[in-house]
Amino acid sequence: MTGQTRDIEILHVEDNESDAFLTRMAFEDSAFKARLHVVVDGEAALNFLFRRDGFEDKPTPDIVLLDLNLPKLDGKQVLEQLKTAPDLRRIPVIILSSSRADQDIADSYDRHANGYITKPDEFGRMRGLVEAIEEFWFSAATLPGQP
Known part of the structure; x- marks a missing residue:
């Protein structure tokens, strides 16, 4: 891990x-x-991301882990609104879904997802995923607003 000076804010959108x-x-x-x-x-x-309806005091996330199959608005709708919002569109969004359907993967990238990962179903694989997110997005990659 690099010289991270603050906690990274992660929004996980998951109904399961x-x-x-x-x-x-x-x-x-x-x-x-x-x-x-x-x-x-x-x-x-969307309320969290746009800081409204009870989420006004929440931080802007550094990254979003987004499921596709969600109640009310599905992940594709959330992704589309997030990536068209000028103040939010640069936030990396990783789709974390149980779907392996080619159409879901293509639709997610068409809506500017930054990655698509099939959900691990056991702890060791999920921990490896967390470490990969940290290594790539917060050690190797340079994000807007970071030195």
């Missing part, structure tokens, strides 16, 4: 309680200094 728990445990088990914020539907995700 088991998947959200697995992800949270993987982040807690890693050395990655991240604060994980979880919302359970697409509407709440």
Whole structure:
């Protein structure tokens, strides 16, 4: 890990309680200094991102982990609104979905997802994913607003 001076803010949009728990445990088990914020539907995700309707005090996330199959608004709709918002479109969005459908993958990239990962179904693989996110997005890559 690089000389990270603050916790990384991660928005995890996930309606499946088991998947959200697995992800949270993987982040807690890693050395990655991240604060994980979880919302359970697409509407709440947009409220968090646009800081409205009870989310006014929430930070702008450094990265979004987004499921596709969500109640209210699906992940594709969230992605589309996020990537067309001038103040938010540069936030990296990683689709984290159980879907392996070619059409879901293509649609996600067409809507400017920065990556597409099929959800790991066991802890070791999820922890490896967390470490890969840290290594690539917060050690190797340079994001806007970071030195």
